[in-house]
Every structure is written in C-alpha cells, then in structure tokens.
Amino acid sequence: MTVSSTKETVYDVAILGSGLAGSMLGAVLARNGVRVALVDAGQHPKFAIGESTIPYTLVALRTIAERYDVPEIKTLATFTNCTKVIGPSFGIKKNFGFLVHHEGKKQDPKEVNMFGTPGLLHEASHLYRQDTDAYLFATAVKYGCTPLQNTRVDDVEFDDDGVTVHAGDTRIRARYVVDASGFRSPIADKFDLRENPSRLKHHSRSLWNHMIGVPRTDDLFDTAPQDTPPTPWYSGTVHHMFERGWFWVIGFDNHRNSRNPLCSVGLTLDERRYPKVPGESPAEEFKRYAAKYPDIERQYAGAKAMREWVSTDRLQYSSKQTIGDRWCLLAHAAGFIDPLFSRGLSNTAESINALSWRLIDAVKDGDFSAERFEYIDRLQQGLLDYNDALVNAAFISFADYDLWTAVFRIWAWGSNAGTFRLQSAITKFFEDHDDQHFKDIEEADALGLYWPDHAGFKKLFDEMVTQLDAVDAGTTTPRAAADTLYTMLVEADYVPDHFGFADRTRRFLSPSRKTLLKTARWALTKADPDVRSLMLSNGRQAIKYKLRGQRIF
Known part of the structure; x- marks a missing residue:
C-alpha cells in the first residue's frame, strides 16, 4: 500500500518493523483507538530467533493482554494455548539446563545444573518465531493497523507537527514514530545514536541455524540415577557451556504432539578469545568448535542445517538515548546483549508494557515530547546495563564450575522474585481493574x-x-569469590530456604510439592517482609487458579 501526498492519511503512530515487538505494540495501540501504520522491509512469515521464554516473559505478556484488552497476546503466555491456537510447531520448556564442558574431555555429570520451574509455571515454551510473529502481525491488522510490508525506509524527517517516513515512492505521515526494526535502525542511523565504543562490558559473537535430526540431549549420556535430572534435558532449553562460550539447543520437536521437526541451534563465544578464521564458513566453524568437546560434538552429530547459517561479529551494541521528541527506539533497536538467560523477549515485553499507556495518552492530548517518555529511556538503558553485568559475570564464571553455580543461583532467584513482583500487580488488577497497580x-x-x-x-x-x-x-580466586557469594546467600533472609538456592552441592533446583510447602512455612516465619508478601500473595493466587483448572502464568 502506498500513501501518496495527494491523498494523505496522517497516522498517530508509525511503527518501523513488524516483528514480535512492532506487531505486539501495534496490536495494543490499534485496539485502544490509535491509528497505526506498521511498516516493514520484508513480509511474513520470516525467520527470527529469540525463541526461549521464561516465567517473567509469560507474566509480562499476560499483563499486556489484560491491561490493554488484547487477549491474543495471552495466547503466547502458555505452551498449551500456543499449540491450540497457533499450531503444533512450538517446543515445550520445562527447565533451564546447563552443562559445563572442558576441551577434550567427556562431560562430567557432577558439573551440571538445572532450574525447573514449579508445576504451576510449566507452561513456558520455545516459540517458533515465524508463526508467533505472523500471528501477532495478523492480530495487529485485525485491530486496525495499516500494513505496509516490503516497504524499506529510506529516511525519516521530523518537524514541529509530526514525522514523515520516506520509503521509495511511499510517504507515510504520522505524529510519532517507534523504531522496532532492530540493529539496522533508521532512527539510530539518522541521529548517530549508537555508542562507539559501546559502554557494554560483555563481548560475544554468534552463529545460528535451524536443523533437523538433532539428537536428544538425554540420549547422549548414560548417567547414574543420582546424576539424572528430574526432567529431561531436552524438555527445556539446553546450554552447553565452556570457557567464554556456550552452545544452545532449543527443540521444537521435544514433545509428543509436535509437528515441527526443527531444532534451533547456535554458538555464542567471546570474539576476543575466539576470532574468526579467514575463509572458514560458519558451518565449518560451528563444527570445529563442537569437535573440541566430545559430548557437544555428539549433540549435533548427523544434524542437517535447514537454511543458510547466520554468523555475526560482536553482538553487543547500545544507544546514547532511546527516546526523543516524537520518536522511540524499542527493544533491539535500542541495544542488545546476548541470548544467554533468554532475556530478550522479557525485556521487549516489559518495554512495550511501559510505552503503550504513555503513547495512548500522548495521542489523546497531543504531547509527544521526549520528557513524557523519559521513563522509557531509563528503563531500556537499565535493562541493557543489568543484563550486560549478569551475562558478563556468567561468561567469566564458566571456567570454574563452583563459581558458576553461585552466579546460576543468584540469577535464578532474582528472576523468579521479579516474576512474583510483576504477578502481584496483575493479581491486584484482577480484583479491581485499577491500572494504577501497574504504574x-x-x-x-x-x-x-x-x-x-x-x-x-x-x-x-x-x-x-x-x-x-x-x-x-586476577585479584581474587574463583574459590574465594564463590565463598563470598555463598556466604551472602546463606545469610540472606530474602533467599528462600529449602529450594536449594544457598546449597552449593545441589545441582538440580526443581521443587517438589513438599518443598513448596516447606518454603511457604519459611515465608510465613522467617522471610523478610517484602519476600513474605510476594510469595504468600502469589501462592494464594496459584491455589485459586489450580482449583479452577488453570495456571497462574
């Protein structure tokens, strides 16, 4: 569709990029009366990664769905609804699995960790992105977004009255523009927003593909019962870690009802330690690094790539600012860290949740100044900085299993406490439908x-x-660092007893019903007040959902 200057439609918001972020935001805005142009250089369906969900992502998606009355977004918040509504192309995610490897040696079953979310949270999934993104795009169009696919943006001009997006012969006039197009952001280019050098500490580059015939991780090992995790490795997201790098295995074929034979695979490694070899193809490089670790090599043995490999240079980039007068960089247009810990989707959802109500209000009163959206910049910069610090710490820890387990536990509890915090707001919202709970x-x-x-x-x-x-x-040892962190974990009254967060010998954190009951008793009698409130209020809500045959997330 071309919007000509002689018959011009002025949109409230032009969104550049119709992937998951752009289409979700477009659906929310259009559902709430905003006139939206959804502009993309390509068309759906299209390949994308960022497939692994976590409990925080699920609660954030449900928050957006309920808060802005877009029930279709809630579909993505559970594995069951993904498969029922969109199709049987999704993988299930029952755990986060981590296996440490050393060059030339078989994997030691004593150097593994798994975090399995409690039963009420077992609705996480591996999103088959070409299907989810197309579904959200169709949802956005259904609610009134004007789709402009195969429309490559050449320039964006700003004036006192609005924004003009130029795409070849197409001219799109809007009052505000959200750039959700990713790394190659036209707005970032126009205003020279990329930090050079980036402030981010972490360094990594990546290779990835979709493959068929990837062996199930559990078939690689003949482990003793005490070394066998409570749920299969392949029923979750598998992380094969080595010094300053990791391979991922994200199966879409990991449950009996799947009709998708694909598995997402990738390698992420510190580009300073592992530079590219001139003339080596991405497929050759992937195979070469896998061959250094016997069990990782077996993980991909016989698998066949289904498309061209993607190989990047350094993944990390950041922006000096992510908002301005009449514009916003959203999600991966603002910056990117690393896929470790599956945080990309949750960060995107969190930003959309905060941006949407501000944009809806701005459309109503005509104030699109940068000051109005200042919070969005602070949020997105904070999401980048804290994720950068976490992933950088994790990469350092990969060389020492004991130290890694401390990082693993701090991440696991912090992310789940944050999930409880967000869930507490939606629980209150269900009671009185007051949007102030989210604010x-x-x-x-x-x-x-x-x-x-x-x-x-x-x-x-x-x-x-x-x-x-x-x-x-080199100013302290891994052992001394681990001892310091475990001492803090043991002494903390905000870290639950019984789960195993403070037990450096426990490899598998997968609470049973008995463990959950003991933890509830701890929350009542020993936890600090904030944790007591978070855990008990969400526990009561979980019981209510269980009685209705539903899940809390």
Whole structure:
C-alpha cells in the first residue's frame, strides 16, 4: 500500500518493523483507538530467533493482554494455548539446563545444573518465531493497523507537527514514530545514536541455524540415577557451556504432539578469545568448535542445517538515548546483549508494557515530547546495563564450575522474585481493574534489574559483579569469590530456604510439592517482609487458579 501526498492519511503512530515487538505494540495501540501504520522491509512469515521464554516473559505478556484488552497476546503466555491456537510447531520448556564442558574431555555429570520451574509455571515454551510473529502481525491488522510490508525506509524527517517516513515512492505521515526494526535502525542511523565504543562490558559473537535430526540431549549420556535430572534435558532449553562460550539447543520437536521437526541451534563465544578464521564458513566453524568437546560434538552429530547459517561479529551494541521528541527506539533497536538467560523477549515485553499507556495518552492530548517518555529511556538503558553485568559475570564464571553455580543461583532467584513482583500487580488488577497497580511498580531504585526494588538483592547482585570482575582481573580466586557469594546467600533472609538456592552441592533446583510447602512455612516465619508478601500473595493466587483448572502464568 502506498500513501501518496495527494491523498494523505496522517497516522498517530508509525511503527518501523513488524516483528514480535512492532506487531505486539501495534496490536495494543490499534485496539485502544490509535491509528497505526506498521511498516516493514520484508513480509511474513520470516525467520527470527529469540525463541526461549521464561516465567517473567509469560507474566509480562499476560499483563499486556489484560491491561490493554488484547487477549491474543495471552495466547503466547502458555505452551498449551500456543499449540491450540497457533499450531503444533512450538517446543515445550520445562527447565533451564546447563552443562559445563572442558576441551577434550567427556562431560562430567557432577558439573551440571538445572532450574525447573514449579508445576504451576510449566507452561513456558520455545516459540517458533515465524508463526508467533505472523500471528501477532495478523492480530495487529485485525485491530486496525495499516500494513505496509516490503516497504524499506529510506529516511525519516521530523518537524514541529509530526514525522514523515520516506520509503521509495511511499510517504507515510504520522505524529510519532517507534523504531522496532532492530540493529539496522533508521532512527539510530539518522541521529548517530549508537555508542562507539559501546559502554557494554560483555563481548560475544554468534552463529545460528535451524536443523533437523538433532539428537536428544538425554540420549547422549548414560548417567547414574543420582546424576539424572528430574526432567529431561531436552524438555527445556539446553546450554552447553565452556570457557567464554556456550552452545544452545532449543527443540521444537521435544514433545509428543509436535509437528515441527526443527531444532534451533547456535554458538555464542567471546570474539576476543575466539576470532574468526579467514575463509572458514560458519558451518565449518560451528563444527570445529563442537569437535573440541566430545559430548557437544555428539549433540549435533548427523544434524542437517535447514537454511543458510547466520554468523555475526560482536553482538553487543547500545544507544546514547532511546527516546526523543516524537520518536522511540524499542527493544533491539535500542541495544542488545546476548541470548544467554533468554532475556530478550522479557525485556521487549516489559518495554512495550511501559510505552503503550504513555503513547495512548500522548495521542489523546497531543504531547509527544521526549520528557513524557523519559521513563522509557531509563528503563531500556537499565535493562541493557543489568543484563550486560549478569551475562558478563556468567561468561567469566564458566571456567570454574563452583563459581558458576553461585552466579546460576543468584540469577535464578532474582528472576523468579521479579516474576512474583510483576504477578502481584496483575493479581491486584484482577480484583479491581485499577491500572494504577501497574504504574505503582514502575519506579524502582535499580530499574532494569529483575528484582529492582529490593536493596538486599541489589547488594548481592552488585557483589556478584564485583567478585567476578576481580576474578577476571586476577585479584581474587574463583574459590574465594564463590565463598563470598555463598556466604551472602546463606545469610540472606530474602533467599528462600529449602529450594536449594544457598546449597552449593545441589545441582538440580526443581521443587517438589513438599518443598513448596516447606518454603511457604519459611515465608510465613522467617522471610523478610517484602519476600513474605510476594510469595504468600502469589501462592494464594496459584491455589485459586489450580482449583479452577488453570495456571497462574
């Protein structure tokens, strides 16, 4: 569709990029009366990665669906609804699995970790992105977005009255523009917004593909019962880790009802330690690194690539600012860290949740100034900075299993406490439908940290970063750093007993019903007040959902 200057439609918002972020935002805005042009250089269906969900993502998606009355978004919040509504192309995610490898050696079953979410949270999935993104795009169009696919943006001009998007012969006039187009952001280019060099500490590059015939991870090992995880490795997201790098295995074929034979595979590694070899193809490079680790090599043995390999240079980039007068960089247009810990989708959903109500209000009163959206910049910069600190610490820890387990536990509890915090707002919203509950949790001292308003956890997180930086600099040992972090975990009254978060010998954190009951008793009698409130209020809600045959997330 071409919007000509002689018959011009003025949109409230032009969104550049119709992937998951752009289409979700477009659906929310259009559903709430905003005139939206959804512009994309390509067309659906199209390949994308960022497939692994986490509990925080699920709650954030449900929050957006309920808050803005877009029930289609809630479909993505559970594995069951993904498969029923969109199709049987999705994988299930029952756990986060981590296996440490050493060059030339078989994998040691004592050097593994798994975090299995409690039964009520087992609705996470591996999103088959070409299907989810096309579904959200169709939802956006259904609610009134004007689709302009195969429309490559050449320039964006700003004036006192609005924005003009130029795409060849197409001219799109709008009052505001959201750039959700990713790394090659036209707005970032126009205003020279990329930090050069980036402030981000972490370094990695990546290779990825979809393959068929990937062996199930559990078939690689003949482990003793005490070394066997409570749920199969392949029923979740598999992370094969080595010093300063990791391979991923994200199966879409990991349950009996799947009709998708594909598996998402990838390799991410520190480009400073592992530079590219001139003339080596991405497929050759992937095979060469896998061959260094016997069991990783077996993980991909016989698998066949289904498309051209993608190979990047350094993944990390950041922006000096992500908002301005009449524009916003959203999600991966603002910056990117690394796929470790599956945080990309949750960060995107969190940003959309905060941006949407501000844009809806701006359309009503005509104020599109940067000041109105200042919070969005602080949020997105914080999400980048804290994820950068976490992933950088994790990469340093990969060389020492004991130290890695401390980072693993701090991440696991912080991300779940943050999930409880967000869920508490939606629980209150269900009771009175007052949008203020969501606004009340926006401001926090550590904006961007998964648990942003708890001073004790922030102190623990900051100490983790300090200790790992010291290990990297050679001013402390991995053992000393791990001892410091475990001492803090043991002494903390905001880290649940019984789960195993403070037990450095426990490899598998997968709570049974008995463990959950003991943890509830701990929350009643020993937990700090903030944790008591979070855990007990969400526990009561979970029981209500269970009685209705539903799940809380």
